[in-house]
Amino acid sequence: MSARWKISLLGCLLIGSMTSCQSGVGTDSACLSFKPIRPSSADVLTEGTARQVLEHNLTGAALCDWQP
8 A cells, every 4th residue: 555545545534534523513413422521529630630621621612512
């Protein structure tokens, strides 16, 4: 398999994966499966975990129109 063919195939796969999820705000099927993470006051979060929770919630707000 030539390098040029591999690059073309990779490009097609990337374009397909980028366009398949662009179905509009709040209509992506992933929006039905995932919800915001809301830690309780009893949870003890490390800085890394808090950053991941924030990133998850900001992404959901942007893609699925989650409310803060």
